[in-house]
Amino acid sequence: xxDDSAFIDLxxxxxxxxNRVMVACLLAVILGIxxxxxxxxxxxxxxxxxxxxxxxxxVHMRPASPSRGLIYDRNGNLLAxxxxxxxxxxxxxxxxxxxxxxxxxxxxxxxxxxxxxxxxKRLKRxxxxxxxxxxxxxxxxxRSILAVNSxxxxxxxxxxxxxxxxxxxxxxxxxxxxxxxxNEAESQSIDAIKYSGTDSIGKIGIEKxxxxxxxGQVGNEHVETNARGRVMRRLSKVDPLSGASLTLHLDRxxxxxAHAALKDQRAALVAIEVKxxxxxxxxxxxxxxxxxxxxxxxQSNYSALVQSEDRPLFNRAIRGQYPxxxxxxxxxxxxxxxxxxxxxEHRIDDPGYFYLNGVERPWRDHNFKRGxxxxxxxxxxxxxxxxxxxxxxxxxxxxxxxxxxYSQQFGLGSLTGLDIPGEQSGIMPTKEWKKRERGEAWFNGxxxxxxxxxxxxxxxxxxxxxxxxxxxxxxKVLQPRLVKARDGVEEPIAEQSTLIDIKAEHWDYMHxxxxxxxHSPRGTANSIRSGLTYQMAGKTGTAQVISISxxxxxxxxxxxxxQWDHALFIAFAPxxxxxxxxxxxxxxxxxxxxxxxxxxxxxxxxxxKNQTKQQLGQR
Amino acid sequence: MQKGDxxxxxxxxxxxxxxxxxxNLDYILLAILLTLCTVSLLVIYSASGQSTIYVKRQLVxxxxxxxxxxxxxxxxxxxxxxxxxxxxxxxxxxxxxxxLFGVEVNGAQRWLNLGxxxxxxxxxxxxxxxxxxxxxxxxNTIPPSFKHVVxxxxxxxxxxxxxxxxxxxxxxxxxxxxGFFVLFLAGLQRRYLVSAFVLALAAxxxxxxxxxxxxxxxxxxxxxxxxxxxxxxxxxxxQSTTAIGSGGWSGKGWTRGTQSQLNFLPESHTDFIIAVxxxxxxxxxxxxxxxxxxxxIGRCLFIGLxxxxxxxxxxxxxxxxxxxxxxFVNLSMVSGILPVVGAPLPLISYGGTAIVxxxxxxxxxxxxxxxxxxx
Numbered sequence: 002x003x004d005d006s007a008f009i010d011l012x013x014x015x016x017x018x019x020n021r022v023m024v025a026c027l028l029a030v031i032l033g034i035x036x037x038x039x040x041x042x043x044x045x046x047x048x049x050x051x052x053x054x055x056x057x058x059x060v061h062m063r064p065a066s067p068s069r070g071l072i073y074d075r076n077g078n079l080l081a082x083x084x085x086x087x088x089x090x091x092x093x094x095x096x097x098x099x100x101x102x103x104x105x106x107x108x109x110x111x112x113x114x115x116x117x118x119x120x121x122k123r124l125k126r127x128x129x130x131x132x133x134x135x136x137x138x139x140x141x142x143x144r145s146i147l148a149v150n151s152x153x154x155x156x157x158x159x160x161x162x163x164x165x166x167x168x169x170x171x172x173x174x175x176x177x178x179x180x181x182x183x184n185e186a187e188s189q190s191i192d193a194i195k196y197s198g199t200d201s202i203g204k205i206g207i208e209k210x211x212x213x214x215x216x217g218q219v220g221n222e223h224v225e226t227n228a229r230g231r232v233m234r235r236l237s238k239v240d241p242l243s244g245a246s247l248t249l250h251l252d253r254x255x256x257x258x259a260h261a262a263l264k265d266q267r268a269a270l271v272a273i274e275v276k277x278x279x280x281x282x283x284x285x286x287x288x289x290x291x292x293x294x295x296x297x298x299x300q301s302n303y304s305a306l307v308q309s310e311d312r313p314l315f316n317r318a319i320r321g322q323y324p325x326x327x328x329x330x331x332x333x334x335x336x337x338x339x340x341x342x343x344x345x346e347h348r349i350d351d352p353g354y355f356y357l358n359g360v361e362r363p364w365r366d367h368n369f370k371r372g373x374x375x376x377x378x379x380x381x382x383x384x385x386x387x388x389x390x391x392x393x394x395x396x397x398x399x400x401x402x403x404x405x406x407y408s409q410q411f412g413l414g415s416l417t418g419l420d421i422p423g424e425q426s427g428i429m430p431t432k433e434w435k436k437r438e439r440g441e442a443w444f445n446g447x448x449x450x451x452x453x454x455x456x457x458x459x460x461x462x463x464x465x466x467x468x469x470x471x472x473x474x475x476x477k478v479l480q481p482r483l484v485k486a487r488d489g490v491e492e493p494i495a496e497q498s499t500l501i502d503i504k505a506e507h508w509d510y511m512h513x514x515x516x517x518x519x520h521s522p523r524g525t526a527n528s529i530r531s532g533l534t535y536q537m538a539g540k541t542g543t544a545q546v547i548s549i550s551x552x553x554x555x556x557x558x559x560x561x562x563x564q565w566d567h568a569l570f571i572a573f574a575p576x577x578x579x580x581x582x583x584x585x586x587x588x589x590x591x592x593x594x595x596x597x598x599x600x601x602x603x604x605x606x607x608x609x610k611n612q613t614k615q616q617l618g619q620r
Numbered sequence: 621m622q623k624g625d626x627x628x629x630x631x632x633x634x635x636x637x638x639x640x641x642x643x644n645l646d647y648i649l650l651a652i653l654l655t656l657c658t659v660s661l662l663v664i665y666s667a668s669g670q671s672t673i674y675v676k677r678q679l680v681x682x683x684x685x686x687x688x689x690x691x692x693x694x695x696x697x698x699x700x701x702x703x704x705x706x707x708x709x710x711x712x713x714x715x716x717x718x719x720l721f722g723v724e725v726n727g728a729q730r731w732l733n734l735g736x737x738x739x740x741x742x743x744x745x746x747x748x749x750x751x752x753x754x755x756x757x758x759x760n761t762i763p764p765s766f767k768h769v770v771x772x773x774x775x776x777x778x779x780x781x782x783x784x785x786x787x788x789x790x791x792x793x794x795x796x797x798x799g800f801f802v803l804f805l806a807g808l809q810r811r812y813l814v815s816a817f818v819l820a821l822a823a824x825x826x827x828x829x830x831x832x833x834x835x836x837x838x839x840x841x842x843x844x845x846x847x848x849x850x851x852x853x854x855x856x857x858x859q860s861t862t863a864i865g866s867g868g869w870s871g872k873g874w875t876r877g878t879q880s881q882l883n884f885l886p887e888s889h890t891d892f893i894i895a896v897x898x899x900x901x902x903x904x905x906x907x908x909x910x911x912x913x914x915x916x917i918g919r920c921l922f923i924g925l926x927x928x929x930x931x932x933x934x935x936x937x938x939x940x941x942x943x944x945x946x947x948f949v950n951l952s953m954v955s956g957i958l959p960v961v962g963a964p965l966p967l968i969s970y971g972g973t974a975i976v977x978x979x980x981x982x983x984x985x986x987x988x989x990x991x992x993x994x995x
Contacts, residue, residue, distance in 0.1 A: 014762045017807035018933055022921055025804070025937075029917075029944050036951045037910065043865040043955060044903040051865025058862065059878050227882035228859075 059225050064198035067217025068163050070244030074253040083163040087139045090132035096156025110143045137296035165295050171288035175316040178206020179291035210421045217244035248486040250279025258607045259284040262600045269317035270585035271466035278479030285317040318462045319424040325454040326542030327387045328571045336407045338507040342398040348377045355393040366390050384514040385524045389453050396452030405431040410501045412467035419481045430457035465584025469571040473579035475508040476501030516576045525594045529602040536576035541594045542569035565589035570597035574605045581608045644693050644990035652916045656967040664970050666875040667889035667896040681972040685979030692983025700984045701931040704755035711748040714741035715782040740973040742783045742791045747981045750938040753802040758931035763807035790961025798942035805937040839959040857956045859884045864898040871902030889970045894954050923989045932988035
């Protein structure tokens with residue numbers, strides 16, 4: 002190669018390079034334009050779409066839970082409270098592998114199969130990006146374990162919630178009821194928006210009846226979350242409104258007294274404030290701890306409650322229907338007086354049994370063995386000593402129609418309208434009722450059975466208390482109420498629409514007769530008299546659980562304890578100015594005088610003691 | 621053999637005089653690089669959740685890179701032309717070492733643990749391969765003969781194969797491309813170009829069925845429909861396009877991009893860093909960055925065009941084109957027009973090996989520029 006050709010070669014080589022660079026630049030410019038076009042498209046043309054998308058990424062609306070209204074007794078004692086608890090919740094969208102997460106969590110803390118099953122059910126009902134609870138009420142230890150491991154538990158979160166708590170435990174279970182987690186059926190019927198911050202709902206009792214008031218109004222907050230779902234800051238907030246607090250007529254002390262006296266028996270007691278119709282105490286035993294239900298009762302606890310022979314979940318006070326027995330005698334006596342079938346002078350002879358014209362079988366008096374109550378029994382004696390034959394006689398004259406019509410005004414045979422759900426209506430039989438329900442005609446014998454609160458007649462302890470209160474108030478028809486005030490504002494007392502049409506002198510007469518049940522030496526409840534500092538009126542009752550044929554007699558040793566007679570008692574006090582009225586039943590308690598009446602005495606004593614204190618305080 | 625040359629070079633009086641006269645630095649190139657480094661540190665700071673850890677580390681690597689670049693620029697290109705082979709062998713050996721005892725991160729074995737730091741030899745190869753090919757081709761006839769082309773292709777594929785094994789298909793392709801640019805600039809005949817193009821097309825199906833792993837295929841499929849697997853494979857691309865798109869014209873402001881600050885954006889300080897820049901500085905920021913790259917690539921090409929040696933010319937030209945391809949691939953993959961491959965944005969993404977390697981390349985470029993200035 003000489004210099005010349007080498008030079009030409011070099012120039013040619015350079016030229017090739019320059020050409021290739023030109024080609025490359027051309028391609029680069031084209032590709033550069035593609036890139037810029039792409040960024041222009043994303044950042045200018047579709048800018049708004051991506052702004053929306055970026056905001057959707059980071060901004061989430063979270064409901065702000067309202068705190069549930071508190072429930073107090075009449076003296077301001079807290080009966081239902083909210084306590085902070087910590088729950089383990091999971092956001093489905095934030096956890097890349099749900100099964101893995103559940104496995105990891107179950108290694109760290111104790112998570113039962115039941116928890117997982119329930120969680121998966123809830124998972125199906127939730128909204129996107131919503132917290133779904135896996136385990137409730139974490140212990141402090143569990144919380145710290147989760148906190149330490151949170152970095153590898155994407156999607157899992159410990160969230161604080163206010164949870165219902167019932168400080169008095171089983172004392173008020175049957176009245177206040179409880180809240181529980183919203184179940185599948187409920188989630189269909191509730192307003193999803195109202196409940197977006199709430200995962201529990203009133204299931205029974207006050208909690209259910211006043212659900213709407215107690216719930217409160219959900220608020221919301223817009224929060225900015227990072228990619229792992231952690232809340233970085235709050236952008237805006239609408240505060241929730243807490244639910245109305247309820248003040249009940251209930252008196253914790255009376256409730257406790259009654260509960261303590263009855264807790265080892267199957268029994269129910271209702272105490273009513275005469276002037277307002279407010280329920281002072283309402284006890285059904287045995288009871289249960291409502292706190293068990295709040296965050297899901299365990300299967301074993303639930304089975305134990307359901308399978309117990311004593312049926313602790315059964316609210317005897319409003320759902321238990323019992324033959325009222327002799328407790329209805331004062332009311333029937335008043336009806337007889339008003340209807341002029343009997344008078345205060347009217348007397349009968351009681352040989353211990355009663356024959357109805359044309360019927361062979363006798364109706365026996367409960368003390369027929371001792372030959373009845375003897376000659377010249379008047380209405381007072383019939384009440385004080387509980388003479389059946391007097392009422393057998395009277396009822397045939399009065400007739401079932403009149404008895405039923407008045408009884409209904411005393412609250413029997415229909416719902417009292419108390420402000421908790423589940424009440425039973427009892428039965429006040431009439432001719433129409435028997436025709437409708439049994440398809441049979443009414444016989445005078447049916448009237449005779451009814452006259453001593455047996456036969457078809459059934460009443461709940463609540464109805465007994467209502468009847469007692471209406472006896473005490475001389476016929477003022479007041480609807481029984483549990484709630485006294487909402488958020489401090491007194492509820493209007495249900496209007497005294499009617500006054501049972503019975504003459505004042507008859508009321509005087511009957512109040513005196515009922516007073517003698519306790520204060521007269523011959524009274525059936527005479528045993529509770531000693532030490533009374535006030536005048537108390539009452540009436541005992543005994544209700545047959547099994548029917549005893551006319552020729553047999555009741556022999557407690559021969560029959561199962563669960564078939565022993567029920568013991569009943571109604572009472573009010575003080576007689577001259579009645580303030581409290583009571584109805585109660587002790588299942589298989591046999592005698593109203595020995596098992597039921599002393600409990601009423603305890604409760605009324607407690608009430609009177611407090612009244613006296615208050616009066617002293619006022620002075 | 622070449623080592624002797626290097627020693628002699630240091631001892632020649634001319635060399636030492638030049639050293640004494642002035643530092644050989646291309647100040648225009650240096651200015652562009654420093655500007656890009658500043659942008660890089662700003663964006664890394666924001667992308668790493670306003671922590672200074674990554675900024676400090678990257679700054680250290682930049683310093684090392686600058687010093688290395690400055691040193692390398694003081695030697696004439698002849699030295700690098702001769703050293704090319706040694707660097708290439710060292711690179712290839714370290715790639716083999718990665719496969720034998722590399723560190724595994726995210727299911728790929730790409731790093732060598734040196735105790736005090738981790739090295740990513742595949743990054744280093746992005747410079748070694750064009751250096752090697754440029755040195756090899758420049759020594760022989762231009763345009764290259766068949767024999768030289770075949771040998772050059774083998775020299776390209778050896779490291780590419782080792783990188784595929786890591787597996788890192790993206791980097792392997794980029795390494796190959798940087799080698800081919802040398803051949804292209806050396807005037808590789810059109811028939812080779814066409815057959816290479818046809819071969820590449822033909823290789824695509826076998827690449828799909830035999831080389832690509834499931835996750836790589838998934839990335840390609842995801843590109844076609846990112847919404848299909850929103851929380852899985854599609855997540856990255858959905859979040860990065862959202863970040864870019866929500867930036868608009870002027871962006872949300874430095875450290876105020878919600879996508880990046882709230883961790884929606886994956887790999888925000890490394891491969892996806894352009895999404896942070898686009899979100900916080902908007903289209904204007906992206907365009908300004910493009911201008912910087914345009915100046916950088918232009919300067920490299922200018923140095924190549926002015927170069928007096930074939931080696932200098934080929935190396936400078938291939939660095940320029942390779943830079944362009946890296947930038948293009950990164951901007952495309954983050955904005956969803958190419959599948960996601962492990963390709964950082966040159967000079968901007970966080971990564972020690974990458975930045976030092978780049979500065980090594982620019983050092984050689986400055987050396988080339990210095991020689992042409994001397995004439």
